[in-house]
Amino acid sequence: MNRVVRGLTSVVVAAGLAGGSAVLATQVLREKREDAVAAQAEPLKAEHRVDRVVNVLEGLADDGVYVAPDARTMLDEAGERKVAEAIAASETPVRVVVWTNTRFAGASGFDIVQQLESGLEESGERGVYLIWEGPEKGTADTFGPYGYVSMSPYEDFAGDPAVTLPQLVAQVDTEVRWSEPSEDFDYWGGVGGGIAAGALISVGALLGLGLAYGLIVLVTKRRLPGGWKW
Secondary structure (H helix, E strand, O other): OOHHHHHHHHHHHHHHHHHHHHHHHHHHHHHHHHHHHHHHHHHHOHHHOOHHHHHHHHHHHHHOEEEOHHHOOOOOHHHHHHHHHHHHHOOOOEEEEEOOOOOOOOOOHHHHHHHHHHHHHOOOOOEEEEEEEEOOEEEEEEEOOOEEEOOOOOOOOOOOHHHHHHHHHHHHHHHEEEOOOOOOOOOOOOHHHHHHHHHHHHHHHHHHHHHHHHHHHHHHOOOOOOOOOO
16 A cells, blocks of 8 residues: 555545544534523523512513612603503513612622513513613613514613603514524534534644644654654
């Protein structure tokens, strides 16, 4: 067997091993990711929610808008009714929360929002929630699967919330986008895609090793010990 055949055989074997390894690694990583996502969702269950989120979910059940007691100075009862009327007229389910930002609610701001979103998803609907904490401060996002809303609390949350919030609610139908991803989506495109990706990665790695070896030989004028000097 000459050097060329030995070299090609080595490349094919290495590519096959790398392709199989890529498929195995992809499957293992996907399973670990699914387990991690499931574990991450555990703290969002009802029994783990802080009182602030529990109160909000109960208040939203009435008319879709909740104003925390410490935020009544931002939105009075007349303004709340205007927001509720806008929510009733919206084709997209909308939930509006007005509260003040605090570090003493029993969890971080991010965790509280995630708990709220999880609670909203329990209805089986998908829609948009707006959290007003002040001018240019709050959250605008979707609840339920595969949604996106283009509103920005740093740009659209401005002025008097009694005026701004009804306007934002009225814009939701045109600002939200939904998608339905395929249930059989696979990052590598299936087993064949994983093998092909592994082969490409292995070929790239072998080329890199070959280049490095060539540079070593060129600089040192010596080859590595062994019988395969190709």
